[in-house]
Amino acid sequence: MTPNLDFEGLVNLRDVGGASGVRSIRPSVLFRSETPQLMTDADVQRARTQLGITRVVDLRGPRGNGSGPLAAGGRGVVLDFFEIASLVQAESDESPDGFLPAQLDRAAGVAGRFFEELVANPGATLVHCHTGKDRTGFVVAMTLAAAGASDEEIIADYERSAPVFATMMTNLAAVGRAVPESAPEFARDAPSAKGIRALMHRLRAEWASPEDYLVAGGVDRALVRAVRRRLAAGC
Numbered sequence: 001m002t003p004n005l006d007f008e009g010l011v012n013l014r015d016v017g018g019a020s021g022v023r024s025i026r027p028s029v030l031f032r033s034e035t036p037q038l039m040t041d042a043d044v045q046r047a048r049t050q051l052g053i054t055r056v057v058d059l060r061g062p063r064g065n066g067s068g069p070l071a072a073g074g075r076g077v078v079l080d081f082f083e084i085a086s087l088v089q090a091e092s093d094e095s096p097d098g099f100l101p102a103q104l105d106r107a108a109g110v111a112g113r114f115f116e117e118l119v120a121n122p123g124a125t126l127v128h129c130h131t132g133k134d135r136t137g138f139v140v141a142m143t144l145a146a147a148g149a150s151d152e153e154i155i156a157d158y159e160r161s162a163p164v165f166a167t168m169m170t171n172l173a174a175v176g177r178a179v180p181e182s183a184p185e186f187a188r189d190a191p192s193a194k195g196i197r198a199l200m201h202r203l204r205a206e207w208a209s210p211e212d213y214l215v216a217g218g219v220d221r222a223l224v225r226a227v228r229r230r231l232a233a234g235c
Contacts, residue, residue, distance in 0.1 A: 032140050090106040104206075108219055110139060115143070132161060133165070146214060155193070
């Protein structure tokens with residue numbers, strides 16, 4: 001996979017599909033990033049005109065204070081990952097290695113809500129949280145799994161956040177948006193290769209398919225299949 005897109009304010013922005021990403025996924029449909037609040041005016045213009053981003057899904061809920069100018073004009077959708085996940089009573093491991101696999105017990109509904117936005121949007125969709133690796137990591141992994149991507153493709157996409165993590169944390173601190181010291185350990189640490197692998201191993205070991213996992217978690221089967229049609233390169 002190629003490096004992330006070269007934007008002025010963002011270092012963790014990428015097209016999840018196509019030749020630069022997961023080849024089994026269509027290009028220019030799904031993008032992921034850290035908070036777009038770091039974007040410059042030139043970045044916003046480029047994201048709209050060159051990338052074709054017409055919907056921005058912020059997984060932070062109201063605590064994120066919006067996605068910035070890219071979400072203006074009705075493009076922005078706010079989903080509160082932790083509020084939606086907390087509707088399911090389950091323990092969540094907050095360690096860097098444990099956060100992602102623990103979300104299988106509680107966050108299928110978050111993926112389902114994101115699926116609705118992705119399928120309804122005819123243009124490109126950008127999904128993000130604060131650093132674009134934990135909440136975004138889970139949602140994108142489930143989206144790719146639903147679309148038929150292999151485990152290694154999903155893991156490789158996730159790990160593209162690791163080389164830019166230190167720079168991203170510096171950039172956030174420089175504009176007063178640093179991850180606070182009081183945040184859970186997983187939020188302050190670099191992307192966990194062990195965590196994403198544990199997520200995919202557990203998904204395959206405990207459910208017959210990603211579709212079955214999502215349906216068991218309350219996601220409509222027709223919606224899961226619509227995601228596959230929207231994203232899978234062969235469909």
